[in-house]
Amino acid sequence: MHATSAIRALPATLSSAPPASFSNVPKATLAPSASSADPLAPLGTTITYGRNQTIYFEGDEAEHCFRVRSGTVRLCKVTEDGRRQIAAFLTAGDLFGWVEEGEYRFSAEAVTDAKVEKFSRRRIDQATTADPAMGRRIMAVLSAQLACAHQHVVLLGRLTAYERVATFLLDLARRRRQPGRDDRNVELAMNRRDLADYLGLTVETVSRVMNGLKRKGLIFFSDPEDVQLKQSDALERMALAA
Amino acid sequence: MHATSAIRALPATLSSAPPASFSNVPKATLAPSASSADPLAPLGTTITYGRNQTIYFEGDEAEHCFRVRSGTVRLCKVTEDGRRQIAAFLTAGDLFGWVEEGEYRFSAEAVTDAKVEKFSRRRIDQATTADPAMGRRIMAVLSAQLACAHQHVVLLGRLTAYERVATFLLDLARRRRQPGRDDRNVELAMNRRDLADYLGLTVETVSRVMNGLKRKGLIFFSDPEDVQLKQSDALERMALAA
């Protein structure tokens, strides 16, 4: 299994990290391409989490905030009766646990092995006072994530199962688009259950749709976590809503 | 009809404005209760919009950002084939149109008559450089909105129609909770169509559920936009997921 392969070979500094977050929303990374080094980096400590390990639980006191350095993290919530919804998949550069005060409202878990930076709220506050540019960067990341979340809302509120899956696959491909990389080939960092819980569907439906798309020749896969987009244009048409 | 009544009697300054945004997520207002006056206020110009007037269209160049001063604003997106999803209802203190660069991804429209402040991106940037505390406040608002959006994702991804409506009504009531106000009585700023498009349902289903709740005695209304919560506890139980 290719647990950690989806986001592989991450640059040591985030300055050239690919845009993360899902949806076709341009992603602000904390460290801009140009000039200044990542201003947040020296403030945190990096922790490595194994696949499916919990970073924090919903309800924990929110004393720290985090940033993904490598790998994929999910934010999720489980209802009393066991229904689970994933609110976001986060990748390199994404902030999370950015709670003003009180408790985390979602759990954060490593989808793949992941390196995560941890910051104390207090130190971040101090740092933004000292360096206003950093505050603006954080604002940029947060507003990009908000835009992603709104896209996700549209997907869940109004798209059919086929549209959801097509949109997701295209987002994933778009997110990985970089010079010199084959963006026809998408490696899913997550299994069908995660996918279902992100898309607001059941595992069975996701499986049926994926295989339906395969049968129609829009995609191909033998390994369920390694998907080739054969007809992106047809997928685009299917994902009409953006 | 009580178009503008849902959020009435807004204080001139936002310093004592009620927490806005939906979901039971604590709301950071831009102007904190204590000390300093609203730092953003002098930077913007206030514009009044009539009910259903568009503030900006999805696809417009994002040169300004906004803040709600009074009334309710919706962020929404319509697909080619006419499906509409409302991503958020915004009320006093909420920021919107906070796009880094490029175009707005959602349209913003006045649900009720509304006063909105308009800021140029550039001036905001300058101001945050001058006053880092302002940057932190904006971050707080954005992260609160992100939390709201994530709640909305759970609602759309995993809740039944009854659970969605119950959750919505309770959020609305919670949002209005203030000393000296009757929080059993909820005035909806929006009609059934807006409600449906926010909750990811159809008008018919919303209507059926509202009348179902009325029949069960959990709520009461004669005017469809003025709802009394008769058994908040039962509604809470129905809205299990949070």
Added chain:
DNA sequence: CGCCAGATTGATACACATCAATTCTCGTGG
């Protein structure tokens, strides 16, 4: 008074969930 948009109510359709087997994959130990 009669129009019209919004809300409600009813009958029916369908997309997806649910329940229930298989099949596949891979790690483990004999």
Added chain:
DNA sequence: CCACGAGAATTGATGTGTATCAATCTGGCG
């Protein structure tokens, strides 16, 4: 090296929550 077991994915049969289609009702307004 292969049998075994367990979790993941797939596939099939059936059920159901909500959408869709279609009236009807209601209240405000010209």
